Amino acid sequence: MHKGDYQCQEPSCPTEVTVDVIGGKWKALILTFLLPGPRRFGEISRFLPHASKRMLTLQLRELEEDGVIHREIYKEVPPKVEYSLTPFGETLKPILLLMADWGEKYVGKKLKQLKQVESRTF
Amino acid sequence: MHKGDYQCQEPSCPTEVTVDVIGGKWKALILTFLLPGPRRFGEISRFLPHASKRMLTLQLRELEEDGVIHREIYKEVPPKVEYSLTPFGETLKPILLLMADWGEKYVGKKLKQLKQVESRTF
DNA sequence: CGGGATCCAAAATGATACTG
DNA sequence: CAGTATCATTTTGGATCCCG
Numbered sequence: 446m447h448k449g450d451y452q453c454q455e456p457s458c459p460t461e462v463t464v465d466v467i468g469g470k471w472k473a474l475i476l477t478f479l480l481p482g483p484r485r486f487g488e489i490s491r492f493l494p495h496a497s498k499r500m501l502t503l504q505l506r507e508l509e510e511d512g513v514i515h516r517e518i519y520k521e522v523p524p525k526v527e528y529s530l531t532p533f534g535e536t537l538k539p540i541l542l543l544m545a546d547w548g549e550k551y552v553g554k555k556l557k558q559l560k561q562v563e564s565r566t567f
Numbered sequence: 568m569h570k571g572d573y574q575c576q577e578p579s580c581p582t583e584v585t586v587d588v589i590g591g592k593w594k595a596l597i598l599t600f601l602l603p604g605p606r607r608f609g610e611i612s613r614f615l616p617h618a619s620k621r622m623l624t625l626q627l628r629e630l631e632e633d634g635v636i637h638r639e640i641y642k643e644v645p646p647k648v649e650y651s652l653t654p655f656g657e658t659l660k661p662i663l664l665l666m667a668d669w670g671e672k673y674v675g676k677k678l679k680q681l682k683q684v685e686s687r688t689f
Numbered sequence: 690c691g692g693g694a695t696c697c698a699a700a701a702t703g704a705t706a707c708t709g
Numbered sequence: 710c711a712g713t714a715t716c717a718t719t720t721t722g723g724a725t726c727c728c729g
Binding site: 452453458459460461462463464465466468470473474477478492493494510511512536537539540541543544545546547548549550551552554555558 | 575580581582583584585586587588590592595596599600613614615616632633634658659661662663665666667668669670671672673674676677680
Binding site: 612 | 712713
């Protein structure tokens with residue numbers, strides 16, 4: 446069978462493609478946040494208080510380049526920019542929902558684990 | 568509704584938990600590779616030729632700490648170490664399969680995109 | 690408001706040598 | 710074979726200032 450001899454040579458490895466698109470530090474979070482509908486930059490920023498504006502911008506640009514989100518600029522003063530999932534981006538929905546589900550189920554486990562690490566320092 | 572006011576404060580944000588577990592550079596790849604059954608360190612390494620032994624070790628340790636993989640050491644000479652999914656790790660299977668499916672569908676798109684970037688340099 | 694540009698600190702990763 | 714240790718380098722990320 447030699448199934449073990451298959452090499453994951455980017456970028457032709459399927460899982461690697463997906464990781465490349467949604468694997469960034471904040472990408473899955475951003476995309477999940479966009480699932481219900483368009484969001485302004487400030488909304489995303491407030492949703493992810495630990496991400497700097499700079500990082501957010503960088504991640505949003507990459508998502509845009511990959512064609513999963515759309516950036517709509519309203520010519521107003523002050524400026525207004527809305528981000529939304531493209532039809533292509535919508536195809537990620539099943540993965541994003543599954544990730545949210547799994548995480549919700551195991552938030553407790555993760556919290557307990559972090560507590561143990563904390564207590565080690567004392 | 569104010570749904571936009573929800574803040575993703577780690578580690579209690581569901582999606583963030585999932586990203587934390589499978590979001591590492593090689594983690595999704597490793598876990599997917601382990602789906603069919605146990606694998607030796609060398610097999611994983613050959614599957615991911617772009618990952619250094621050092622990185623592989625680090626990622627495997629983290630996956631082990633998160634309880635998604637098990638490390639079985641056989642007291643032999645030369646040493647033999649097998650990695651396998653734990654029952655907990657198996658719960659990630661739906662996500663991993665979906666990620667592989669999605670990637671397979673859009674490998675072409677990604678390749679085309681990379682070609683465009685290449686041609687820009689000329 | 691939604692960024693871009695720049696500089697710098699810190700973290701992630703690579704390269705290499707060594708080991709039970 | 711399956712790592713560990715150390716050092717060099719690259720990549721990320723934060724802080725700050727500026728701008729339309």
